[in-house]
Amino acid sequence: MAPNQCITFWDRPQTGQWRAVNRGFAGEFRPQARGHGFCRKPPRTAPFHSQTANMNKTHIALASALIASVSTLAHAADAAPAPAAPTPDWTVTANVSLASDYRFRGISQTDKRPAISGGFDVGHSSGFYVGNWNSNIDADFFQGGNVEMDFYGGYKGTISDFGYDLGAIYYYYPGSGRKPNAAVVKNTELYVGASYGPVSVKFYYPLSDFFNAENIYGGGNAGGSYYVDLSGAYDLGSGFGVVGHVGYQKLKGAAKLAEADGHVTKDYTDWKLGITYALPNNFVAAVSYIDTNRKYLGATGHKVSNATGVLSISKTF
CATH class of the missing domain: 2.40.160.40 (monomeric porin ompg)
Structure with missing residues (x-):
């Protein structure tokens, strides 16, 4: 899941007899929690800085982005609800x-x-x-x-x-x-x-x-x-x-x-x-x-x- 992608939460429907009677209906409710994040613009560097310094900054930026991505995915996994159980084909009462x-x-x-x-x-x-x-x-x-x-x-x-x-x-x-x-x-x-x-x-x-x-x-x-x-x-x-x-x-x-x-x-x-x-x-x-x-x-x-x-x-x- 992308860091800024919305996560949708679902309430499981409640299920509702004859001898009818012989013998309920349910509604469902879909609130959403929107993901959020931020981006940081890298500072401008002087043209006489060495190539090694520029590469170090690139490595740091990539590492930070990777950590942020992993953290966001972890939070998304924690927040995602378990999938609703499918309605059974057979019911016995x-x-x-x-x-x-x-x-x-x-x-x-x-x-x-x-x-x-x-x-x-x-x-x-x-x-x-x-x-x-x-x-x-x-x-x-x-x-x-x-x-x-x-x-x-x-x-x-x-x-x-x-x-x-x-x-x-x-x-x-x-x-x-x-x-x-x-x-x-x-x-x-x-x-x-x-x-x-x-x-x-x-x-x-x-x-x-x-x-x-x-x-x-x-x-x-x-x-x-x-x-x-x-x-x-x-x-x-x-x-x-x-x-x-x-x-x-x-x-x-x-x-x-x-x-x-x-x-x-x-x-x-x-x-x-x-x-x-x-x-x-x-x-x-x-x-x-x-x-x-x-x-x-x-x-x-x-x-x-x-x-x-x-x-x-x-x-x-």
Whole structure:
């Protein structure tokens, strides 16, 4: 590096999840430190000075210039920052959560009891991703299965200011169907989502019988059922955030849900409003209000879709 050449210092960008959520952006700052130096004009010599004296002065000048050059390079080397680490092609994150209830599309999956959940996500810089999420559930509600395991994968990216997400998710309930006259509970859905700013919408469509409803209830395949999820999140500052959600579930074929008064319904709407707070070490605390427009009964006779408050604390690794 030349003595008078400018040295540019770079701040490393900070990098910023879904089950989205399912499942941050960084800026960069470039101050500059300008190099500096000085030159000295050699004194004029008389014409009768000897050639030896002139050569001595030349040697001294060259030595001084060399020392100054080496010193400048040494200072430049000391001041130059280490190169920023390249952004990895692959990222792996994990999560764990404790909640007072596990609500899926507005309906309690734990018979209104606490849930422990967790999973992991693997993403590539190209936009492809895969992941897994697991939680305890109510065995009576799921034909003997007491664990839900979700496996998903897809591709997401952006076009201008819009985001998109395409993928599939498989819901697996190990242990379901082992009891007499019990059916295996499972479901596979395709999804397509779009986002703009803090708002997102996602459409889920089952590939086959919706949660194996035909084997559980009879009356025809439940293919064609679908779910629409409209969600949003907003940063309030000081670690606080607000989240909102409205969803609509349409049931077809054998899929159905019975309300407390015995009325059988084929669709319902659910909604959620919550406050989040970011704690140190990647912990997040949340309190949410969740409700639906139906009063469904669980396997134990509890109303599993009525209004409730859910407390949770989660951590991302």
